[in-house]
Amino acid sequence: MDKENQELQTVQQNNQMTVQVDSDQQLQQTIDRAERYMQLLDKMRKLACNMTNTDDWVDQGGKPYLQASGCNKVSGGFGVRFYGVEVEKEYINDDKGTYLAYITSGYATWNNKEIHETGTATSRDDFFALRKNKETGEKEFLPLSEIDPMDIRKKSHTNFQNRAIKSVLGLSFTWEEVAKATNGTITKEKCSTVNYNKGSKGGNTDNADTAKKRKEIGEWLLKLCDGEAETAKAKLKEMTTWEKDGQQMEGRSDLKALSEKQVGFLHKKLAEEIKKFDEMIGA
Amino acid sequence: MVDLITPIYKQAEARIKRYPCKSNRASSIGYFVPELNGCVRRGVYERTHWQERELHSVKTQLVFDEGNEQERWVLKKLLESGIDIIEQQTPYEWLVYEITGHIDGKVIDATEAIPIEIKSMHPSIFDSIHCFEDFKKKPWTRAYMAQITIYMLCQGIDRAIFILKNKSTGEIKQIEVGLDYELGEFCLKTCEQINQHIKNNTLPERIQDREVCKDCPFKLTCLPDIQLGPELKIQDDPIFEQRIDSYLKLNPVKLECEKIWDTIKTEAKNQAVNGELNMIVGKYRITGKLDAKKAFRVSIENCDSK
Numbered sequence: 001m002d003k004e005n006q007e008l009q010t011v012q013q014n015n016q017m018t019v020q021v022d023s024d025q026q027l028q029q030t031i032d033r034a035e036r037y038m039q040l041l042d043k044m045r046k047l048a049c050n051m052t053n054t055d056d057w058v059d060q061g062g063k064p065y066l067q068a069s070g071c072n073k074v075s076g077g078f079g080v081r082f083y084g085v086e087v088e089k090e091y092i093n094d095d096k097g098t099y100l101a102y103i104t105s106g107y108a109t110w111n112n113k114e115i116h117e118t119g120t121a122t123s124r125d126d127f128f129a130l131r132k133n134k135e136t137g138e139k140e141f142l143p144l145s146e147i148d149p150m151d152i153r154k155k156s157h158t159n160f161q162n163r164a165i166k167s168v169l170g171l172s173f174t175w176e177e178v179a180k181a182t183n184g185t186i187t188k189e190k191c192s193t194v195n196y197n198k199g200s201k202g203g204n205t206d207n208a209d210t211a212k213k214r215k216e217i218g219e220w221l222l223k224l225c226d227g228e229a230e231t232a233k234a235k236l237k238e239m240t241t242w243e244k245d246g247q248q249m250e251g252r253s254d255l256k257a258l259s260e261k262q263v264g265f266l267h268k269k270l271a272e273e274i275k276k277f278d279e280m281i282g283a
Numbered sequence: 284m285v286d287l288i289t290p291i292y293k294q295a296e297a298r299i300k301r302y303p304c305k306s307n308r309a310s311s312i313g314y315f316v317p318e319l320n321g322c323v324r325r326g327v328y329e330r331t332h333w334q335e336r337e338l339h340s341v342k343t344q345l346v347f348d349e350g351n352e353q354e355r356w357v358l359k360k361l362l363e364s365g366i367d368i369i370e371q372q373t374p375y376e377w378l379v380y381e382i383t384g385h386i387d388g389k390v391i392d393a394t395e396a397i398p399i400e401i402k403s404m405h406p407s408i409f410d411s412i413h414c415f416e417d418f419k420k421k422p423w424t425r426a427y428m429a430q431i432t433i434y435m436l437c438q439g440i441d442r443a444i445f446i447l448k449n450k451s452t453g454e455i456k457q458i459e460v461g462l463d464y465e466l467g468e469f470c471l472k473t474c475e476q477i478n479q480h481i482k483n484n485t486l487p488e489r490i491q492d493r494e495v496c497k498d499c500p501f502k503l504t505c506l507p508d509i510q511l512g513p514e515l516k517i518q519d520d521p522i523f524e525q526r527i528d529s530y531l532k533l534n535p536v537k538l539e540c541e542k543i544w545d546t547i548k549t550e551a552k553n554q555a556v557n558g559e560l561n562m563i564v565g566k567y568r569i570t571g572k573l574d575a576k577k578a579f580r581v582s583i584e585n586c587d588s589k
Contacts, residue, residue: 086506
């Protein structure tokens with residue numbers, strides 16, 4: 001054995017993790033293989049984009065966000081496997097009373113990659129928990145006895161699956177990548193937008209603090225609504241509905257339309273909600 | 284404008300409820316029998332976790348309502364046609380197997396009262412069913428097989444009649460059913476297993492069939508390992524890829540070649556005398572004859588290359 005090969009062998013024995021090549025030809029083969037693998041991964045991402053349509057995407061602060069409907073399409077096409085799924089049920093008390101939370105956790109695997117993920121939902125979710133009090137006209141939480149726990153359980157399971165799919169398939173894109181992958185079929189302009197950069201009144205630009213808060217509100221709403229833009233808009237409208245002289249004033253479903261004062265108020269309210277949400281999923 | 288639809292949907296929605304289940308219902312047993320591609324675990328859940336059953340949609344409720352309406356219509360028509368239907372909606376109980384159910388009615392044939400079961404269905408399903416075996420095609424029609432078998436066993440009768448109605452055209456037909464003892468045994472064995480698990484407070488093993496699991500109303504309770512479609516494999520195999528490249532490159536040529544060959548064969552066949560051909564065209568000698576399967580076989584040789 002020549003001196004060069006002896007040195008290589010010593011390095012291999014000392015460090016199992018180091019990729020060793022003993023010739024230029026082998027090095028080139030390794031590079032070629034890696035390049036081909038990267039190309040295949042690119043094709044896979046392209047395939048994922050082409051399984052969706054414009055309704056499945058939403059623009060979130062300039063970045064594309066794949067909604068639950070899109071996750072379902074992609075997971076079926078890729079054959080993501082879910083296993084070891086468990087559901088925990090928890091009753092939580094706060095100043096508004098007791099509410100029910102479901103936390104679903106489990107594993108997802110695809111192409112030898114395995115991830116652990118968590119999803120959650122509570123009986124405080126607007127869409128199965130709120131009703132209008134006929135006497136006062138105010139929105140109030142339904143008593144737990146009037147909510148179907150299985151609806152909450154189902155939502156927590158959906159939330160888990162969507163998060164797991166994105167994580168295991170690495171579905172994170174820029175708008176340029178989405179447009180390129182779909183030959184311009186899906187672009188930022190064709191998708192719904194959640195914009196939180198500017199105030200609406202007089203087209204004034206937000207100050208740095210308000211812009212940051214507006215952006216965070218958008219992100220939190222989407223997070224709480226499982227990435228569903230329409231649901232997030234409805235929640236925003238619900239949260240910004242208010243009363244004036246006994247008359248109900250319709251809320252805003254567009255973040256751009258919120259005044260600076262509304263942004264401040266809503267940011268504080270949502271910060272509490274998101275804190276509880278994160279605690280629940282152990283984030 | 285006045286909304287006429289929402290109140291109807293709301294009324295239908297109000298009928299969607301969960302009910303306690305203390306027995307093995309004859310109409311559901313087919314979904315639990317492994318031999319009918321069912322799941323015993325679901326049978327246990329129906330009785331022990333009925334509060335966790337996923338509720339069906341309003342649209343499905345409307346389908347059920349429509350089915351009930353059509354059943355009433357068929358019974359009315361039978362009566363109007365002078366056919367006596369006895370024991371309508373009579374409940375039955377088979378204590379040993381903890382089975383309950385109710386039959387739609389019985390008709391008198393000769394001296395025997397034969398159970399009838401009325402089912403209305405989608406036109407395509409209706410058209411595809413001609414005998415008892417044909418009920419094996421869909422999960423819910425398999426459940427019909429178990430249901431009618433249980434009724435026959437329950438009452439010690441070895442025949443029954445399905446009356447099927449096409450939901451779209453109103454067409455009706457009857458399918459006569461003889462007692463399938465083997466199926467009956469599968470059903471009763473499944474009921475015994477369910478009863479035993481409930482008694483022991485245990486659960487049967489999960490099945491591994493995503494087609495069954497995806498429609499199960501207890502999938503959120505059972506939480507089976509699930510794979511949504513076959514896994515998409517990413518493989519680095521340049522030789523395999525090149526082979527596919529070559530195939531796709533040559534395939535259009537192959538198709539063109541086959542087209543020309545078909546024309547040559549047709550021309551050759553037209554030139555044949557008494558099913559045989561022996562001719563020269565330019566530098567080619569063409570021979571041909573009909574084979575045993577009456578296909579005209581052609582062969583060509585280049586005389587210049589000899």
